[in-house]
Amino acid sequence: MLRILTQRTEAEAELRRICDRTHDDRVAEKEATVREVLTAVKREGDRALLHYTREFDGQALTSDKLRVSDIELDMAYQHVSPELLGAIRLAAQQIEAFHRQRVPKSWVNFGEDEIVLGKRYNPVDRAGIYIPGGRAAYPSTVLMNAIPAKVAGVPSIAMVTPPGTDKTLNPVVLVAAQEAGIQEIYRVGGAQAIAALAYGTETIPKVDVITGPGNIYVTLAKKLVYGTVGIDSLAGPSEVLVIADSTANPVYLAADLLAQAEHDPMASSILLTPDSALARQVVAEVDRQLADHPRRLLTEKAIAHYGVIVIVESLEEAAELSNIFAPEHLELEVEEPWDLVPQIRHAGAIFLGSSTPEAVGDYLAGPNHTLPTSGTARYASALGVETFMKHSSLIEYSATALKKMGGAIQALAQAEGLHSHAESVRLRLEAEKKQKEE
Numbered sequence: 001m002l003r004i005l006t007q008r009t010e011a012e013a014e015l016r017r018i019c020d021r022t023h024d025d026r027v028a029e030k031e032a033t034v035r036e037v038l039t040a041v042k043r044e045g046d047r048a049l050l051h052y053t054r055e056f057d058g059q060a061l062t063s064d065k066l067r068v069s070d071i072e073l074d075m076a077y078q079h080v081s082p083e084l085l086g087a088i089r090l091a092a093q094q095i096e097a098f099h100r101q102r103v104p105k106s107w108v109n110f111g112e113d114e115i116v117l118g119k120r121y122n123p124v125d126r127a128g129i130y131i132p133g134g135r136a137a138y139p140s141t142v143l144m145n146a147i148p149a150k151v152a153g154v155p156s157i158a159m160v161t162p163p164g165t166d167k168t169l170n171p172v173v174l175v176a177a178q179e180a181g182i183q184e185i186y187r188v189g190g191a192q193a194i195a196a197l198a199y200g201t202e203t204i205p206k207v208d209v210i211t212g213p214g215n216i217y218v219t220l221a222k223k224l225v226y227g228t229v230g231i232d233s234l235a236g237p238s239e240v241l242v243i244a245d246s247t248a249n250p251v252y253l254a255a256d257l258l259a260q261a262e263h264d265p266m267a268s269s270i271l272l273t274p275d276s277a278l279a280r281q282v283v284a285e286v287d288r289q290l291a292d293h294p295r296r297l298l299t300e301k302a303i304a305h306y307g308v309i310v311i312v313e314s315l316e317e318a319a320e321l322s323n324i325f326a327p328e329h330l331e332l333e334v335e336e337p338w339d340l341v342p343q344i345r346h347a348g349a350i351f352l353g354s355s356t357p358e359a360v361g362d363y364l365a366g367p368n369h370t371l372p373t374s375g376t377a378r379y380a381s382a383l384g385v386e387t388f389m390k391h392s393s394l395i396e397y398s399a400t401a402l403k404k405m406g407g408a409i410q411a412l413a414q415a416e417g418l419h420s421h422a423e424s425v426r427l428r429l430e431a432e433k434k435q436k437e438e
Contacts, residue, residue: 002283004309011310015325018268019375022236034191034220041195046202052192066203068185076174091364098366099151114398121391123153128197130212131161139176144369145211146180152388162189194221198229232383236373237266241327243318246275248333254285261302262295268306272318279309319343326377329358348377399432
């Protein structure tokens with residue numbers, strides 16, 4: 001059952017507890033296991049990759065079976081209904097349209113004294129996308145990771161995902177990958193898959209950036225290979241925080257809280273409201289909707305451990321508490337949601353109004369659903385085309401510009417004790433001066 005809190009200090013403590021829920025007393029032990037996997041795959045390539053796939057996933061594969069065949073890719077379409085295929089294609093269109101607006105543009109500025117400054121953006125050469133298996137299929141995660149990479153102009157994209165018990169992959173995931181432009185897909189998961197992407201094996205070429213969520217072992221692997229490759233983020237369990245006033249519908253609120261809780265036993269669902277009557281109605285409605293929920297046990301566990309309702313004095317106080325939590329998803333189920341937006345400083349994505357459940361953003365709206373979790377929205381943002389791009393500065397000084405700025409450059413270099421830095425400027429200035437005298 002959802003708990004109801006009324007004291008500000010108690011509410012803040014509970015929000016911080018939920019935010020820190022990913023802290024694991026056994027993380028050092030798990031990290032040691034991941035380090036072993038990474039080292040082995042780096043040294044032994046496919047041999048280690050196949051060994052750990054057999055040990056951890058119970059799948060006896062050979063190198064020639066790692067990559068999904070063209071026949072399997074084609075066959076996947078036969079297992080997807082026309083209605084679902086249409087939904088995947090509509091989602092892909094929406095996601096691509098949004099991300100095309102976010103592509104950074106290279107620029108050059110021609111300033112005074114023939115100083116030219118600019119920025120040049122380029123995609124990485126190769127990206128790797130991790131798609132989890134386990135409790136559910138995630139075609140939406142495929143689209144949200146692959147399409148920004150494609151829009152960024154990444155020429156080579158590989159996808160890894162753990163196989164099922166019969167060594168096959170979910171056909172919906174395979175179709176979503178193809179609709180997003182990915183043909184290079186490998187049936188491997190876990191820390192060993194991250195190692196293969198980061199270091200390369202005989203079968204899987206290494207990549208430059210790895211994105212996509214996974215379990216604690218995948219997350220630790222991404223953390224440890226960062227620096228060898230770029231990563232999107234260290235994703236934690238999903239979360240939603242809803243701010244609601246008396247105009248909100250308790251049936252909708254309950255459904256939205258449960259929609260987050262059904263992801264994972266560690267998912268969190270939080271409601272902040274100044275209306276105590278609404279809070280009690282939501283508690284009752286959550287219990288009612290849970291009664292015949294197909295994922296009841298999992299969802300109940302999440303609600304019991306990481307679900308809470310806080311009675312606040314005002315919507316302003318709700319915004320303050322929300323900023324403390326910095327939620328992945330924030331729903332503003334209030335009469336005038338846009339009036340509250342200026343008070344929100346930290347949130348991965350903000351959903352405004354009663355007709356915008358978080359599921360809209362999960363699947364179809366277009367903005368990316370790979371968002372910062374566990375309070376990291378204080379400094380991090382959603383995955384986007386920028387994740388798959390890097391930029392280079394463009395700098396050109398004319399002789400006139402170097403003469404004008406050279407004295408300051410030499411002074412700074414000398415202050416840092418870097419003799420040749422200063423000399424690299426002085427020698428040019430002297431040569432220019434002699435040339436003019438001649």
